[in-house]
Amino acid sequence: MGFKDKLARAEQLFGFDTVYLVPGRAEVEPNEVDIRTRFSRNVPLLVPVVSSPMDTVTEHELAIVLALHGALGVIHRNMPVEQQVEEVRKVKEHPPIRLRIAYLRPSDSCAYALEIMRQLGVRSLPVVDGTTVSGYVYFSELEKECHSGHERVRDSTKPGKTYSVKSVNEARLDVVRGVTDAAAIVLSNGNYVGTLLVSDALEELTPLLDNEGRLRVAAAISPFDKERALKLDKHVDALVSDVAHFHNSNVIKAARNLVKEITSDFVAGNIGTYNAAIDVVSEIERIDGLRVGIAGGSICTTAFVGGAYAPTLWAVASVRDALKEMGADDTPVIADGGIRSSGDAVKALAAGASSVMLGYVFAGTDEAAAPLIAMGEKLYKPYRGMASKGAMSRRFAADRYTRLVKRAAEGVEGLVAYKGPAAKVLKEFIEGIKAGLGYAGARNIAELWEKAVFGIAPRKYTIGEINE
Known part of the structure; x- marks a missing residue:
């Protein structure tokens, strides 16, 4: 095939801003929609939301809030392993009820x-x-x-x-x-x-609990870092591979060896194509979930720096098709990257995702793992990609993002507006997902996979862009 033929046959990479769900006949009201799902083979979710393991997003504060409301936090790994284990322990030791850090010190006036x-x-x-x-x-x-x-x-x-x-x-x-x-x-x-x-x-909560009645939590690892994985394995519900391009022979080999020694669920990723799903699932003995999407994140610059792009919506559909063909359709798929609204989440779920991974949505909340910054009369929190220079400089992820492996940064750093409590953000997001399933005429996520109809439309402006 010639180079011109390759261009002529280029596949359209559908993103969240190019397709929409066509409304269908609704059989139930949005408040009756069942959005229970699974994060991985043995880790359920009461709501289809998990947090991204970014060092300005997920540590124990956010993971606790999410688990209290039926979602799941994935503790980032850009820290010493002892600190990451301690972050996980804080989630597991927290009672399944909301607490506040509200106290006085003896020296207070x-x-x-x-x-x-x-x-x-x-x-x-x-x-x-x-x-x-x-x-x-x-x-x-x-x-x-x-x-x-x-x-x-x-x-x-x-x-x-x-x-x-x-x-x-x-x-x-x-x-x-x-x-x-x-x-x-x-x-x-x-x-x-x-x-x-x-x-x-007095608040009514339905927390996400393990078999011992403790809050559930996951942690990010590298397939190459067996020591970290084994130390975390004793405490977490799932270990989540945190590799920018998992469809790599060395990574697959390392993961194949690692899963033989861990007992918690193993989520592989990130992958972005049909062929990647085929290779990963067929070459690794145990895959309990797949993290899907490459270069789709709101602050990821891989598409600009490296020219590679597997947008989350297209990647999820591609991977789901591969799993179905292999008879592995019960493997949960986590849509990861570029999901900025509940509408994007509904599209990802309709394309075959079991849950959605959010970074930007939770950045700026009270519980996000970043300090609050005042600029004039407005409040902000730092937010950065894990391939940004700032994240790479911490050097606790040498096999994925640091300069030891990658000399070019593939992420940016910036500020996001302060958003308030994560619980409020999550509740509003979940209500949007329920409304989306209602518009699609689906009672649950499995039915959404069957009933969803996509349509291509001119790009719509976002509320933020209209306000600008």
Whole structure:
């Protein structure tokens, strides 16, 4: 085949901004849609959302919030292995209820303590000295004692009950009954975990739990880093390959050896083509899920730097077709890259994905693993691709992104607007997914695969672009 023929026969790489779902007849209302699915072969999801293992996105804070709401966090690996294990442990040790880091220190002033309690709307708060709870302060007593010459919280701290992680249900009952309105939760070693407030005790949650009643969590690894994988394997529900181009003979060989030694689910990726799915599934003994999409991320520049591109929507459809042909259609597919809205997520699910991986959507939330930055009157959080110069400089991912392997950066760094609590962002996103399934006439994700009809339309402007 000549070069001109190759160009003439070029396949159209469909992206999220080129196709839309054609509305179908709805049999159920959006609030009746069932969006339960699987992340990997043995890890279920109550909602089809997982977070991207990016070092400005997913650490234990975000993973906890997601698991409490039926989703899953994938802890990034751009850190020492001991730190990553600790991040996973924090998720597993967290009780399946929302807690807040709401406490006072002995050195805090009375005036500061009263202001914090007013803001939270509570009559008491625990006092944490180092990592342990030394007691509680009470608004009514503190207010009097502040006027009598006591200047610090330590002068007004009284003994109070703490609750272990295992007795969190007792704490919830005490808070609901009014015995206390701020219950300090501690680990078996006495270390403070968080505070259960009245508003959180009343919140109805359906968390994603493992067989032992703990929150589920996954962690990113390299197939070449067996030591990291084996240390994490004891604690996680799934190990997620974090390789930019998994369809590589050396990577496949390393993964083939690794899966023989781990017990948790193994998710391979990233891949982006039909042939990649065929090779990976046929050459590796156990594949529990596939992470799909290459160069589709909102801050990924691989398509510009290297000219390679397998947009997530097209890649998901290609991989799903390959799995179906191989009789491996029960292998979950995670759509990863460029999903900026719930509408994009619905399209990815309709193209054959089991769940969607989000980075940009959760960047900028309170729980995203990046500091809050004020610029003028607006708040932002840093957000960067894992192939950016900043991420590569941390040098904990030498086989994938650092200059030891890649001299050219394939990601950019920037700021995203502050978005508030991740729980609020997730809930709105899920409502959008349910609405999308409703428009497609699907009761669940499996039915969406069968009923979805795609149409090509001129590119629509986004809300952000219209506002600009």
